[in-house]
Amino acid sequence: MYNQADARIVIIEDDETIREGYAYLINHTSPYTVVSTYPSFDIARHKIIKDNPDVIILDIQLPGTSGIDALPVLKKLFPHVYIIMLTVYETEKIILDALANGASGYFTKNTSSVKIIEAIKEVMQGGGPMSPDVAKTVIMSLQKNQNSPLTKRETQILELISKGKDRGEIAQELFIEIETVKTHVKNIYIKLNVNSKSEAINIARQNRLI
Amino acid sequence: MYNQADARIVIIEDDETIREGYAYLINHTSPYTVVSTYPSFDIARHKIIKDNPDVIILDIQLPGTSGIDALPVLKKLFPHVYIIMLTVYETEKIILDALANGASGYFTKNTSSVKIIEAIKEVMQGGGPMSPDVAKTVIMSLQKNQNSPLTKRETQILELISKGKDRGEIAQELFIEIETVKTHVKNIYIKLNVNSKSEAINIARQNRLI
DNA sequence: AAAATATACCCCTTTAAGGGTGAAAAGAAG
């Protein structure tokens, strides 16, 4: 574990005001040190190696290589680095991708530097901070659609299909006959207006039925 | 949208100190009103109807009906209520279940009442607050195992399999031959020591390979 | 140079998928 007071921060953000603003505030109102700031990942790419950062604050909308594409590169360069993403966008896919690709935290740009400093502390302690709107997106992605056209049993079977189970396995698991499973599957297809497992899973995922 | 200052809060929590502590602090240091507090859901069950709460602070470890089981009941009673979960536990399954079942926020009990009040504000504004440790769990659940025995291509194909795609669809999507897909699938099976799609998906999910 | 990865092709047999139709039993809702 790093000594928190020694934490070395790097900021990669193209907007100079935001970049230098955060840097100034972190340096003057926190125990952390901003060792470098860069306006793009392409500029940071080689110089960052000698920065040896503990935490990187990474914008997503960067000129050249995007923050999303920079993520895996930085993770490979510094396997133990904590990365806090910064963005104006908050579409579900981008957020989920960033988190799935190793971001430790995720904030939108209306976040005060106080919260960012708090976030640095949290990631250094192993937490996974996110701003409320981001958390909301993540929570929503975990919640299911309540207006499903599918019955409980159909949803249950579709979930098992999405786990790759075949008719036989589903029948065994639910203590019903294979023929019954077939009937349910056929009804699912009719309701979702599809005619294959893959289509059904895709439509269901799009509509959060499963 | 409710007027925030009118927000009616109900607390369901068996520990009297915590319950009355939060109630007192919310009533005296926030614009919100704690209209009722209950030591269990079973006691709250009928009385809560006339409380007409906007936000419910719900403990998970309750005597009798657990907070997890109370969640769907409360959601049915008050479809638009925001529920903030409170718990000492923070196992991945419990947290994910609560969020998937309609909880708007999730905090562990080492959370200060200041943060709870902040959380009430956030949920009223449509946010999805969670404490850093909870966020960490959620993020981890989105992140994949880095020590995968599978190659990139194999992982990619396994992901498509998990979406229900068959060999032909995978081949089309990746611009490769069906036979190539077959070879990859065979190698995946060997590496994961399985011999069917469903087993492969299960093993991979267990180990966060996909 | 060696190892890992991605690609492609052949053989083979078994099993699952998808579609059509009908109908009994259990539950929920009026």
Place this chain on the structure above:
DNA sequence: CTTCTTTTCACCCTTAAAGGGGTATATTTT
């Protein structure tokens, strides 16, 4: 108490996919 929905089960059919075996060759990475 009856009507509607859900869940259950059955038998028909054809085609497509799955799974197992082996072999081989670019390409990339180490």
